[in-house]
Amino acid sequence: MSLALFFLLPLATGFLLFLWQPAAALSRRTSLFVSIVLIGWAFAITAKCGDGEILVHTFGNWPPPFGIAFVVDRLGAIFITLHALLLFVTLVALRPETHGEHTVRRALPLLMVATSGLFGAFMTGDLFSLFVMVELVLVSSYLLIQIPGAKRSLVSAMPMIVINMSASALFIAGLGVLYGICGSLNIADVIERIGGAPHGLRLAALGMLVAAFATKAALVPLCFWMPATYPTLTAPVAALFAGIMTKLGVYALLRISPLLGHEPVLLSFLMWLGAFSALLGVLAALSQYELRRLLSFHSVSQVGYIVFALGLHTVFGTASAIFFALHHSLVKSTLYLVADELERSNSSRDLRQMDFRRPGSIVLATVFGVAAFALAGIPPLSGFFGKLAVFWAGFGSREWIGLALLVVASVFTLASMLKIWRFAFQRRPVERETVPTPISTFYPAAVLMAAALIVVFSLAAGPIFNYVFEAAEQISGISGLMSGDR
Amino acid sequence: MSDATVTLQTWLATGIVLMPVLAGALLFARRESNAVAGLVGATGSGLSLALIVWLLLERAQGVRVVWEWVPELQVVLSWRLNSGTLAIAALVAFVGVLVMQFAGAYFGPSAKGRRAIATLSLFEASMLGLILADNLFMLFTFWELTGLCSFFLINTDADKRDDTFAAAQQALVVTVGGALPMLLGFIYLASVGSASLTELYALDLPIRAQTIAFLLILPAVLTKSAQIPFHFWLPGAMAAPTPISAYLHSATMVKAGLILLIYLFPVCGGTPLWTLLLVPIGGVTCIWGSYRALGQDDIKLLMAWSTVSQLGLMTLTLGLGTDLAIRAGILYLFAHALFKAGLFISVGGIDHAAHTRLLSKLGGLRENTPALFWFALILSGSMAGLPPFAGFLSKELVLEKLTLAAPLVHDVAVIAIVLGSIGTVAYTSRFFFGSFTGSPRSEEASKAHSPGLGFLSAPAVLAALSLVFGIGAKWIDRWFLEPVSWSLVGRPIEAPHLALWHGITVPLVLSAGIVTFGWFLYRRLAGRGLPPGPEALSGPILFENFLSLSRALGDRLSRALAGASPSVYFGLVLVFGLMWSVPLYGKLGDFFTHQWNFGGSLVLFVQLLAIAGLILLPGRLTRVLLLSVVGFTVALLYRLLNAPDLVLTQLLVEVLTAVFFALAVRFIVTQESPSPIGLSSARLAVAVPLGLAGAALVFALDAEPPDPRLPDFFLEAAPTIAKGLNVVNVILGDFRGLDTLVETVVVILAALGVGGLLRRERSGRETELKGSFVVRQLTRLILPLAIMLALALLLKGHDAPGGGFVSGLSFAVAAILGFAAYGTRSFRARIPVEPDRIAIFGALILIAASVIPMVMGEPMLTHRHGTLSPLGAFAIKWSTTLFFEIGVVMAIAGGLTAAAMRLWEMTNTRRDGGI
Amino acid sequence: MVPVLAASVFLLLTAGVYLVLQKTLLRVVIGLALVSHAVHLILLASGRQGVVAPVLLPGGGIEGVADPLPQAFVLTAIVIAMAMTIYLFAAMAALAKSGERMEVEPVPDSDEAHAPEAVQAELEGRVTRP
Known part of the structure; x- marks a missing residue:
């Protein structure tokens, strides 16, 4: 099985669906089948990369750095697997019965194309093709945003598009300067040559890249587009977005982290950006009443943890960042799926209008409990290990103030999860007079699957952390890693 | 010890925690x-207790590793077995049996009882895990789990009263918040020593390390064990049902902090802050708890405040920081667990019997509930520290320690x-005499009935034990206190023997004085409420204020971060990106050393005029026209920079953007104002430095010697291997075909997106609106030429400026011209397929061009080239890149045409008044 | 050519950032277009500029030929920017049709100037002065 298939299979599926436009049910079945195939492949390459192998596919037979190569190491394999799993859960949740024939039909091909873009981004060993892959993901996400067709989704998409255009301009400019000082944009090649590059231009180039990726990762203060956009998306799509799309910025930062080692000022910049995002994001979340808006402010906060750990620039820090990113993707997707069920069963997006007495409430409460307490870092769920890892990393680097910010943030995280609990799941002594009729019935498969993923992830935290640690060693330790020669 | 024994003991120890989980x-x-649920719960606890006794009898000692959960983070599930940990576990399991049994009776037919008992079982398991865990991080895990279970337990009565959530939230947030510094403390201990308690005991940490660890862990102890100022939760x-309070606030939850202190004493007991902080905090808590208990009317709240007071007493005792003090603290911990559990259950009994818990309504219960009276007498005696009960013994030991x-x-x-x-003596008297003696102060109290066996068995057992504890002091000392305290402290403790009667000693005199004054106080204050202290300092109110303050802050923040004015953030992104180039300002000096290019200067001048006009001239359309002018100047710059493909692309893109x-x-x-944009100094102050940074970048890049590797390779390989002379095009079509593929897909998606956006506008779909006769005739002339040109750009693109993109853009311009002249209906009639379908076919061709080489065993996007000479006369160069480029052309042309048509139809339906 | 390039980048970037900081979406979009131009020029400045375009003559040498790679990058970037801009125009149009204001900040300076008639007048060349 060739790496190129990861990119081509979803792309071809997407365009065939565009062309034929089959009924939603058939379309969904096809996509589910494709995503199962992708999960199988993803596990296969994860196993291969776990043995230290680096998989390479050189396009057009042109050797890097002249041509482009897909290069998959442990880090790439991890993100590919994560996305394949989340895609499957999303597709399970996205049913014509609950979300409408029209929505599902339009969303599926776009999800497939976005998937190919994401896989391409996770696999490519070339920074310029990372740029085009990111643009592909972005344009598919704009189209996904416009599906609900509501004014609000259009209004919210505007700033997202504009800010991403700004970020993309910086991305290209940064790549240009990087090309000027390193003579190529092949990541491995750049890693090898950046050491000899002049300081001023290096700082300028990497600074532009950092700002671009920090915007895409939605860090404070560049995060405003996310809480505006995600609440308007079709919910299962939002689950996938929240899980993986913001991680694209994180992934890009991880990829260039070996370069950032040459400009420590950028690392501290990231670290502080992360620490403040962690605190300010959760404070902002605490005040929200719209469930999904609350959750997206949370993402700002949680990505802060990740970027803080990344900014420490130690192998342990990088490993913690990857681990935390994985955990957060699973948990946040689960929470969005729960939010979807809650919104549909309560016919409202506002927490204040929610009521616990619903079919499936207990199942939903359990799933929410697992995800929410995982997010709040209550052991022994995944969030605890993530937090522990980040704290360990911060401790190792003696970043006391940053750590203190994270600690305070984690108290608020718990408080904000309890807030959701209070409105959506807390039993109340006074029976409500009117119970709004739910739009559709409860469909537990997707949320249960997502919760099961969290539990498995928590139980298998040991081997996963081990894998992630090796991935961090691989990206930060060995230069020439991304070259296609191996 | 044989391996089999170790394995057996590992399983037994795991079983201790597992039994309640199973239940x-x-x-x-x-x-x-x-009732059955209570029985199941009690059985679970009973099995745990049996396993504990088994291990005690085996004299199990040492660490039993169960599972290396996350070795990199030093999270290992392992049990620390010795008589000390097992004895505390036994206490928890034992009280667990009694409480579960009581809970079965207490909940009656209520539907939530089963779930409450189930949660209580999980809580018990967490508590047992906390006690037995050897690994600090597992200890932390169980610590948090007790907090989490307590959240649900306190919330049990949510269907009856509306204050449970606030209470549960308070308890959880306060204890979890307090635990977070502890996590840092544990990380610190693990990094300077080890994450295993047993291994830490073997180390002798420097005082500085001990102090740091202690300070980090202290908040967890104070919050969990409800010390001032965190006592309020x-x-x-007490919003929880009685069985839950009886368990949480006697033997378990609140004791966790004290147990942790005992465990940590050998690790960081050496720091002077141990005593300096714990003694005053414990002392204040002890006094304040007593004072508040004295003022309560609800006997359950009285018990709660009494617990606060006694936790303070224990903290103080442990805070004295000597082996003997720890020994005294351990004894008090056990004695307190026994009498407080018994008293809480008795309160439940009283509540059940008299249907009230208020002292102002109780009284005279002795008549109707004689059994409860006697049990409560013993338990109260123990609490008040009267001989010969356990409480007396332990208080004596504390006082003796003080000397x-x-x-x-x-x-x-x-x-x-x-x-x-x-x-304590005073409020105990108040509770006891107020409930059982005198005459009933309400009708309910006078009609009280004796509670059933389910309510009496637990107090009976606990009272008996309190009595045995006191009377059997000598045996307790030898068989219990000595092994337990020695193994917990980690060394033998020289101590005087425990006895009820030591002769007339200072502690005895003090005890006598306490009882006398306590009684006196009770007589003076009986029935009078005491002020609860200033409201501003009330914990729950402060906590609520803190939360609402954070919410208000968050509200402001969220408005600032995601409010209605994101324009600042667009700029901020650019500032964050470009500010790093400011150090390159030094390079701006090169401005004067370089030679100026005449043509370039001319272009620059036009550009300057256009930009100035853009900002200073009025009119909305002017702005867009001038933007196009700027685009053309940029195309001219590309010409001067020897980039002919870019010139073509830029011009076509400029045309298309203008059309759209x-x-x-x-x-x-x-919504755009026609008045001039004008100059504002604040914005200029941001813009100019960034512009300068950009210019500096250009000079700095120019100063760098260019790396010839890639350009030389491309220039060499393009004509020889890739068979193309236009190297830019060869790069796009061959060397970096992947980028081109993805970029084309981006264009298709954007075009499909335009279609999707305007889908709702399709009602008046096709219009017959078309150009005038002249326009149509002109178009008839131009169109074939345009199409020929586009085709030429495609076919020659490999060797001359042109190629897929440029050709696709030209086709799109031609098509737009076509439907503008003939109207979209006739246009659609003349082309075989819908333009957006053409785009999708284009994408599929690209995919096919990617896959075909793979089928032939080559990497994706591998191309072949050759020369075809039919008849031997001509030599026609062929290349599979042409197939790829045709895909690009179809995709770009189809996509852009489709998008333009959609906009056209939308615009014109509007003009026709269609919508 | 370098000072011209630098001066042009300065002009485009300054004006671009200046417009991005404005309040209405159209100005922001124009600003971004200018920033993109500047960025493309920076990208071209990163490679060797040469004296000959990278369109080779059969049998000719490669001496003094401009670096083709940045040109390919810029071409890609131009097309992507165009796709995004077109999409943005359509989105603005769809929004305007649905009657939603699309300013970045709701600060119109006079309501008359925004009336459809005013726009129509401007389109037909009868530019109204505020």
Whole structure:
């Protein structure tokens, strides 16, 4: 099985669906089948990369750095697997019965194309093709945003598009300067040559890249587009977005982290950006009443943890960042799926209008409990290990103030999860007079699957952390890693 | 010790924690009556207790590793077995048996009883895990799990009262918040020593390390064990049903902090802050708890405040920081667990019997509930520290200990304990006499009936034990206190023997004084409420204020971060990106050393005029026109920079963008003000430095010697291997075909997106609106030429400026011209397929071009080239890149045409008044 | 050519950032277009500029030929920017049709100037002065 298939299979599926436009049910079945195939492949390459192998596919037979190569190491394999799993859960949740024939039909091909873009981004060993892959993901996400067709989704998409255009301009400019000082944009090649590059231009180039990726990762203060956009998306799509799309910025930062080692000022910049995002994001979340808006402010906060750990620039820090990113993707997707069920069963997006007495409430409460307490870092769920890892990393680097910010943030995280609990799941002594009729019935498969993923992830935290640690060693330790020669 | 024994003991120890989990799981899964549920819960605890006794009898000692959960983070599930940990576990399991049994009776037919008992079982398991865990991070895990379970437990009565959530939230947030610094403390201990308690005991950490660890862990102890100023969650937690309070606030939850202190004493007991912080905090808590208990009317709240007071007493005792003090603390911990559990259950009994818990309504219960009276008498005696009960023994030990402490600490501690204990005697008397003696103060109390066996068995057992504890002091000392305290402290403790009668000693005199004054206080204050202290300092209110303050702050923040004015953030992104180039300003000096290019200067001048006009001239359309002018100047710059492909692309893109703008203009500019944009110094102050940074970048890049590797390779390989002379095009079509593929897909998606956006506008779909006769004739002339040109750009693109993109853009321009002249209906009639379908076919061709080489065993996007000479006369170069480029052309041309048509139709339906 | 390039980048970037900081979406979009131009020029400045375009003559040498790679990058970037801009125009149009204001900040300076008639007048060349 060739790496190129990861990119081509979803792309071809997407365009065939565009062309034929089959009924939603058939379309969904096809996509589910494709995503199962992708999960199988993803596990296969994860196993291969776990043995230290680096998989390479050189396009057009042109050797890097002249041509482009897909290069998959442990880090790439991890993100590919994560996305394949989340895609499957999303597709399970996205049913014509609950979300409408029209929505599902339009969303599926776009999800497939976005998937190919994401896989391409996770696999490519070339920074310029990372740029085009990111643009592909972005344009598919704009189209996904416009599906609900509501004014609000259009209004919210505007700033997202504009800010991403700004970020993309910086991305290209940064790549240009990087090309000027390193003579190529092949990541491995750049890693090898950046050491000899002049300081001023290096700082300028990497600074532009950092700002671009920090915007895409939605860090404070560049995060405003996310809480505006995600609440308007079709919910299962939002689950996938929240899980993986913001991680694209994180992934890009991880990829260039070996370069950032040459400009420590950028690392501290990231670290502080992360620490403040962690605190300010959760404070902002605490005040929200719209469930999904609350959750997206949370993402700002949680990505802060990740970027803080990344900014420490130690192998342990990088490993913690990857681990935390994985955990957060699973948990946040689960929470969005729960939010979807809650919104549909309560016919409202506002927490204040929610009521616990619903079919499936207990199942939903359990799933929410697992995800929410995982997010709040209550052991022994995944969030605890993530937090522990980040704290360990911060401790190792003696970043006391940053750590203190994270600690305070984690108290608020718990408080904000309890807030959701209070409105959506807390039993109340006074029976409500009117119970709004739910739009559709409860469909537990997707949320249960997502919760099961969290539990498995928590139980298998040991081997996963081990894998992630090796991935961090691989990206930060060995230069020439991304070259296609191996 | 044989391996088999170790394995067996590992399983036994795991079983201790697992039994209540199984019981809980069973109860969650099966619908049982509350009585059965109580029985199941009690059985779970009983099995745990049996396993503990088994291990005690085996004299199990040492660490049993169960599972290396996350070795990199030093999270290992392992049990620390010795008589000390097992004895505390035994206490928890034992009280667990009694409480579960009681809970079965207490909940009656209520539906939530089963779930409460199940949660209680899980809580018990967490508590047992906390006690037995050897690994600090597992200890932390169990610590948090107790907090989490307590959240649900306190919330049990949510269907009856509306204050449970606030109480549960308080308890959880306060204890979890306090635990977070502890996590840092544990990380610190693990990094300077080890994450295993047993291994830490073997180390002798420097005082500085001990102090840091202690300070980080202290908040967890204070919050969990409800010390001032974090005590307020404990009385709040009384919103829980009685069995839950009886368990949480006697043997378990609140003891966790003290147990942790005992465990950590050998690790960081050496720091002077141990005593300096714990003694005053414990002392204040002890006195304040007593004072508040004295003022309560609800006997359950009285018990809660009494717990606060006694937790203070224990903290103070442990804070004295000597082996003997720890020994005294351990004894008190056990004694307190026994009498407080018994008393809480008795309160439940009273509540059940008299249907009230208020002292102002109780009284005279002795008549109707004689059994409860006797049990409560013993338990109250123990609490008040009267001989011959357990409470007396332990309080004596504490007081005796004090005579050995340092002078100042001694004074503080003695005063605190004496004051606290006087209060204890007084409120105990109030509880006991107020409930059982005198005459009933309400009808309910007079009609009280004796509660059933389910309510009496637990107090009976606990009272008996309190009695045995006191009377059997000698045996307790030898068989219990000595092994337990020795193994917990980690060394033998030289101590006088425990006895009820030591002769007339200072402690005895103090005890006598305490009882006398306590009784006196009770007589003076009986029935009078005491002021609860200033409201501003009330914990729950402060907590609520803190939360609402954070919410208000968050509200402001969220408005600032995601409010209605994101324009600042667009700029901020650019500032964050470009500010790093400011150090390159030095390079700006090169401006004067380089030679100027005449043509370039001319272009630059036009550009300057256009940009100045853009900002200073009025009119909305002017702006867009001038933007196009700027685009053309940039194309000219590309010409000067020897980039002919870019010139073509830029010009076509400029044309197309202008067309799209023109199509959408009516809608786009409605909110744009026609007045000039004008200059504002604040914005210039941001813009100019960034512009300078950009210029500096250009100079700095120019100063760098260019790397010839890639350009030379491309220039060499393009004509020879890739068979193309236009190297830019060869790069796009061959060397970096992947980028081109993805970029084409981006264009298709954007075009499909335009279609999707305007889908709702399709009602008046095709229009016959078309150009005038002249326009149509002109178009008839131009169109074939345009199409020929586009085709030429495609076919020659490999060797001359042109190629897929440029050709696709030209086709799109031609098509737009076509439908503008003939109207979209006739246009559609003349082309075989819908343009957006053409785009999709284009994408599929690209995919096919990617896959075909793979089928032939080559990497994706591998191309072949050759020369074809039919008849031997001509030599026609062929290349598979042409197939790829045809895909690009179809995709770009189809996509852009489709998008433009959609806009066209939308615009014109509007003009026709269609919508 | 370098000072011209630098001066042009300065002009485009300054004006671009200046417009991005404005309040209405159209100005922001124009600003971004200018920033993109500047960025493309920076990208071209990163490679060797040469004296000959990278369109080779059969049998000719490669001496003094401009670096083709940045040109390919810029071409890609131009097309992507165009796709995004077109999409943005359509989105603005769709929004305007649905009657939603699309300013970045709701600060119109006079309501008359925004009336559809005013726009129509401007389109037909009868530019109204505020």
